[in-house]
Amino acid sequence: MAGSSGQDWASYQSKTPSTAGLAFAFVKQTEGLGYTNPNAAAQVAHARDGELVPGHYHYPHMGSSAAAECDRFLAVSKPQPGDVLVLDWEGYDAANKGVPWSTMVAYKVAFLARLRAVAPLHQHLVYCSPDYLNRDPHGEYGDGLWIATAGHPAGQPGIAHSWLFHQYSTAGGIDHDYTPMTPAQLKAWSHAKENNDMAITDADAAKLATAVWTYKEDDPTRAGTQYMNVKDVVWWIGAHAGQTSTQIAALTATVSALAAQLGKQGVDTAAVIAAVQQAIADATVHVQVDVTGNQPAAS
Numbered sequence: 001m002a003g004s005s006g007q008d009w010a011s012y013q014s015k016t017p018s019t020a021g022l023a024f025a026f027v028k029q030t031e032g033l034g035y036t037n038p039n040a041a042a043q044v045a046h047a048r049d050g051e052l053v054p055g056h057y058h059y060p061h062m063g064s065s066a067a068a069e070c071d072r073f074l075a076v077s078k079p080q081p082g083d084v085l086v087l088d089w090e091g092y093d094a095a096n097k098g099v100p101w102s103t104m105v106a107y108k109v110a111f112l113a114r115l116r117a118v119a120p121l122h123q124h125l126v127y128c129s130p131d132y133l134n135r136d137p138h139g140e141y142g143d144g145l146w147i148a149t150a151g152h153p154a155g156q157p158g159i160a161h162s163w164l165f166h167q168y169s170t171a172g173g174i175d176h177d178y179t180p181m182t183p184a185q186l187k188a189w190s191h192a193k194e195n196n197d198m199a200i201t202d203a204d205a206a207k208l209a210t211a212v213w214t215y216k217e218d219d220p221t222r223a224g225t226q227y228m229n230v231k232d233v234v235w236w237i238g239a240h241a242g243q244t245s246t247q248i249a250a251l252t253a254t255v256s257a258l259a260a261q262l263g264k265q266g267v268d269t270a271a272v273i274a275a276v277q278q279a280i281a282d283a284t285v286h287v288q289v290d291v292t293g294n295q296p297a298a299s
Helices: 040-049 066-077 101-118 130-135 182-192 204-211 230-263 269-283
Strands: 004-009 026-031 052-061 084-087 124-128 144-148 165-169 174-177 213-215 226-228
Touching: 004 052, 026 040, 026 084, 026 174, 040 052, 040 066, 052 066, 052 182, 066 084, 066 101, 066 165, 084 101, 101 124, 124 130, 130 144, 213 230
Parallel strands: 004 026, 026 052, 052 084, 084 124, 124 144, 144 165
Antiparallel strands: 004 174, 165 174, 213 226
16 A cells, blocks of 8 residues: 555653654654653654654644743754644643533644744644534634544545545554655655745735836936846745745655645556646746836836
């Protein structure tokens, strides 16, 4: 079966679980505002040594501040580039007993918003059971859903909602997981956001528009005229080139994972990939420069 195998580890696993046959390992880091997995640092280091994609997850106390718990989670886990960040969104315990469902949903939304604000270059997952998913079918799940349906075959979680990871077994006291992404696709996906710091915001675009065509006020012979700031143009092209390459890497991993899932339903995966590749090619932006035209009027 195409795809990759992984496990999720907590304090009841050793500091150096076997990594044989694995492509990823998601490690419990924190719970609420007071608990830290004492084996977490060693387990993450062990995953890195085995060249696995590491993930860090937080178990919430949803009556607390989501932002405060997220900040502590990040401070403890100290994620490195390519690490996946996960909210273990479940509350089958005394700390969450009595927390209203609306508060649980609000906590999830706030936690993901904090991750986007503080750790935007990492992939963000939400782990939950079908019970939570069915109660929140149109909810937000970050960059992907990690669904827990133990007893189902790997990669067949039995849900209609899209997903990226499947926890399918707890055999031997170990949580076994699966993703339809191959190890190479998984690594590309885990690093896919890292060039997004080059993305241009609306505010950047407004500044660029002003900078590219600027009055040369310090030259009285050119008063009232404009000139092109070539350095800004080169920066703009470079920034978008970096952003585009990142988006292509992410799209490649996502489309391949989608094709793998569609293939199980009798869909021609080669045709899916070809169609998406053609769509990407058709959408490519071509920049043309007309040096003979008139310069834009000043606003």
